Amino acid sequence: MDFCFRISGMAGDGIRGAGTVAAKLFARHGYHVFAHFEYQSLIRGGYNAAVVRVSDSRVGAHSSEEELLVALREDALHGGARLVVYDSSMFTLDSGYGVPMKEFAEAEGAPEIFRNAAALGVVCWVYGLELEVLRQLYRDLYGRKAEVDVRLAEAGYSYASRELPRVREAGSTGERPKPVLTGNQAAALGAVKAGLRYYYAYPMTPSTQVLHFLAGVGEKLGVTVVQPENEIAVAVMAAGTAFAGGRVMVGTSGGGFALMQEAFSMLGMAELPVLFIEAQRAAPSTGVPTYHAQQDLRFVLHAGHGEFPRLVASPADAEDAFYLAGELLNLVWRFQVPGVLLMDRYLCESATTAEPDVAGVVPEEPELWRGEGEYRRYALTPSGVSPLAFPPEAVVKVTGNEHDEAGFTADDAETVREMYAKRMRKEEAMAEELERRGSSLRWWCEGEDVVVTWGSSVPAAAEACEELGLGCVQVRYLAPFPARELEHLRGRRVVCVECNYSGALRSLLREHLCVEAELVGRWDGRPFTPEELTRRLEEVL
Secondary structure (H helix, E strand, C coil): CEEEEEEEEEECCCHHHHHHHHHHHHHHCCCEEEEEEEECCCCCEEEEEEEEEEECCCCCCCCCCCCEEEECCHHHCCCCCCEEEEECCCCCCCCCEEECHHHHHHHCCCCHHHHHHHHHHHHHHHCCCCHHHHHHHHHHHHHHHHHHHHHHHHHHHHHHHHHCCCCCCCCCCCCCCCCEEEHHHHHHHHHHHCCCCEEEECCCCCCHHHHHHHHHHHHHHCCEEECCCCHHHHHHHHHHHHHCCCCEEEEEEHHHHHHCHHHHHHHHHHCCCCEEEEEECECCCCCECCCCCCCCHHHHHCCCCCCCCCEEECCCCHHHHHHHHHHHHHHHHHHCCCEEEEEEHHHHHCEEECCCCHHHCCCCCCCECCCCCCCCCCCCCCCCCCCECCCCCCCCCCCCCCECCCCCECCCHHHHHHHHHHHHHHHHHHHHHHHHHCCCEEEEECCCCEEEECCCHHHHHHHHHHHHCCEEEEECEEECCCCHHHHHHCCCCEEEEECCCCCHHHHHHHHHHCCCCEEEECCCCCCCCHHHHHHHHHHHC
């Protein structure tokens, strides 16, 4: 059981909400789901779609082979679905099946946007799902306000049962319902499990949902959420919070992270632990702000002026985002460096069934000052990591200037050389810790020829590699780069799969390992599908 369908319309038709409810409807029937949302940077009009893939096994990407299209607008017809259902109150077609969804909404005295509930009633019928599950889902989501949605879903279901054929008898799997999370929500929850207490952000697609989500549940989870006046204020507030001992995370996209560069560099000098979510979107400049890309890898690896260590990790799916966000928050505090969780639009905003082991992430305590003698914030150590203390338990001097062990500004050659080397020693210590944890890589399947990939391109690549008998490895940590763990790629045929033009990960393989990889790239703002990658990898190999 593995199929995909699309609900389409324009901005203002509630397409994202309909797609989310559809995903949760199948998840409550025990299925695995993946819902991908397409939308333009418009408040009204344009083209919006929710593409929902349903399977009886875990899926991490949508499919380009769709069997059903539910179109709420005539200009939202898309693709070659076997069955097309459209709102016959709005337009007529020579083929397909019309359902008067707008008429149903008008009969209830409801705004036009409510016809998406009638569309979901149709979906419920054509896939043989239980209408009562959809009724209860609406009531769980919207409480007393749900009754209009319920009646419209019933109207759509009843009409479809008389006029439409069934696409398939999906029914219930008999398994328990599965939770549905976006990558943004999963990352937020993973950080909370690792002790997150403060989240600061200025809204910027596709990271904005983290801000909205934590603002809604922050009081329950013990997280203070603040939206300052701009991204510069976000980063500087985070620095002050870390100085005072608060576990803090900030969120933005490439353009916002660009504004944070001076503060990011200051964190490197001051050795302050702050975790950044950098949610990539099509660039440069404003680019195509609601579409997908993996273009910021080199930018993040070299963010800030000067040399200083940082942690950079990129999750493949929502469960991976949960674990990596928690681990990164712990590690930035352990090594007192800034860290970046490098996400992307496809992962951030897509909704998928995810069941991470919530007990698998716990707060890890950094090395703390024991209160003996005079406190030196930047005490020289073999690992480069100095014991932490926070006001008022000690006099803590933190500065963005070069400094001595006590935190006083210094510019003599010997002190500069020692403190510079102290900070850079953390890179080797971090690499050893990640190797010990086994966190840097994940092999999805084995094969002589190997696809190396990162971020949300991983699930589609893994599915294609499984089909073709190729190896597939995800690079989870990109700084420090796991060169020692990838040495066995030398002498093998390697292909990099990533959503950019120049091959950012491919360049890292060349830089660190002298491995020349072929590139399968995409840079049109759309993510890979397994079918596309299977075809393109066959052409390359």
